[in-house]
Amino acid sequence: MIDLRSDTLTQPTPEMRKAMFNARVGDDVFGEDPTVNALQEKIARLTGKEAALFVASGTMGNQVSINAHTQPGNEIIVEANSHIFNYECGSPALLSGVQVMPLPGFRGSFTVGQVEETIRPENVHHPKTALICIENTHNRAGGTIFPYQDIEQISLLAREQNLKMHLDGARLWNASIATGIPISEYARHFDSVSLCFSKGLGAPVGSIIAGSQEFIDRARYYRKAYGGGMRQAGILAAAAIYAMDHHFERLSEDHRRAKKLGEFIATLPDVELDLETVQTNIIIFDIRKRGVDGQKFVDLLASEGVRMITFARTKIRAVTHLHISDMDIEQTIAALKKVYDKIEKHTISVSKN
């Protein structure tokens, strides 16, 4: 089975498992796990921040950061299709007591002008705007890259207005490889950055947040409060270190394969796919015009040995990753051709009934 549903599906490689097996460990709640400490120092250096904190997941990284930056009753600005707004269980309200202001984005990004219009003026009626969150790359927009110049401008405004900036960089690795802009260049515009090891980098578990020492001290408290104080977590940190050292540069291969697959999908009749969105390892296309239900489409594709996932009723997502080869892309293209044939027949049989 060629599994293109997500880049989170990767299995740790034999070499990664060896690194995990050999990891020196200690109790990380005591701050005594040497491998976790090494990972945190490595990320602090990579991001150009004072400190970093290993967390269980991307969601935990985002939510701990939001709590550490805000007070209950504050408002945070996000993009309307962002992971924080759509896929984190309402946690800004649940865990931090803040209200979320979603901005309509273009390919997952928004402009300084939009932020300027959204920041609340000081007035007894309003919540206080406290934080701006940016997602880069943007999952639901199709792995799109938030333009660097927009980040610069938004960050400048945030500083002028005394607002904090958080980067949901679950796939910042992909943005950095695709643009050639170093992680630290992105990170310097933010008060906190969250990075995932369990997506394109192929580690089994784990994310990390980076920021000032003072921010990380507060974040450590929230991580513990959320039940995220792990003990011999060095086993996981070893996988993360291995992933960074061996699977970061190769992300360009995932991008090349996604582009090839995206270019083919765009040629299929009645498929809506904005090729401009295929900037990294994610392809999102819409088969609405074909008149076929998305679930039916992915079921048919699975019967040809390829798995993709529905993102909305007629939207389908495919993600390239560590376990997807050039041959897999060829086979996926062949399977898509076959499914298109079947859809033709299926559509006819449905209309007859």
Ligand SMILES: Cc1ncc(COP(=O)(O)O)c(C=O)c1O
């Ligand atoms: C952009 C983005 N942020 C955060 C997350 C959350 O990561 P996790 O599943 O590790 O909680 C994801 C997961 O896919 C994501 O795509």
